[in-house]
Amino acid sequence: MAGRARPTLRCLREDLTLAIPRADTPLEDIGHPLLAKIGDRFADDETPRERIAAIDDQVLFKVKVQRWRGAVWVDAGIPWLVAAGQREEGSPDDFYAALAAHATAARARYNAGHSPALTTTTYIGDLLPGREDELRWRAESATRAERTLRAAVHRLVRESLLDGQEHAVMLDGAALGIQVLADQGHETYVAIRIIGSYRGGSSRRSSVSYPGARPTHGCRTTRCRSGQWPPKNRSDPTSWTQPRPRSSSTSNHDPAILPDPTASNAPRP
Helix, strand or coil: CCCCCEECHHHHHHHCCCCCCCCCCCHHHCCCHHHHHHHHHCCCCCCCCCECCCCCCCCCEEEEECCEEEEEEEECCEEEEEEEEECCCCCCCCHHHHHHHHHHHHHHHHHHHCCCCCCCCCCCCCCCCCHHHHHHHHHCHHHHHHHHHHHHHHHHHHHHHHHCCCEEEEECCEEEEEEEECCCCCCEEEEEEEECCCCCCCCCCCCCCCCCEECCCCHHHEECCCCCCCCCCCCCHHHCCEECCCCCCCCCCCCCCCCCCCCCCCCCC
8 A cells, every 4th residue: 555645846836836835734735636636546556557658767657637637656655746737628738748758858868968878768857756855755754753643642542541551552663651540530640651762753742632631740751650550649640650760771661561662572553
């Protein structure tokens, strides 16, 4: 199954004539009929796809919706919209014929300045994702990491609410464990433990709130100790949290509750 479709920045600016959104909006979130169609067509590997036969230096696929026509290039499971255009009603112009003419001319220009010459009849390297697309992908990484973390926290809280036990998941090298105590009817306690360093790329603090939940005292620098959960004095959250000691030791967690993220049998998402 492929990832979500995204356009190259060149295609977004020149072909779709859309403004480039802020980096906290991934390009795959852009609303456009072509991107939606690509998402449907490439969601299942068994869905038939038509290759653009006139392009022979890379594998490009056709995508059509309404009057829009597009060329899709797949890399590492991500379908990229690398070129797009509209079919004018009653016009003899064909988007794919124009794409082939562009690629043929680009091949001639490439061969004029490079050796050895290309043996293919076309060259579309100028349309494929480049340096600016790589930089854009990296800039969006914080948003993706925050979304992944938020979804994981929501799932762990739901699972813990069902049985009252701690549930854990591995997130990019770190173990995240959550246990919810909500059996009093009027108050809810949430214990969160993180072992390791989350390398999701987000420098922003992620906050996930739940109605009725009481925050733990000093939650950024605390850990739940074995035998101190659930809290003995539920009116005072500090009765079950203690400051994390400043130590270089890597074994300051209770493996009976949350596994070491370096262990081979640690749970993974």
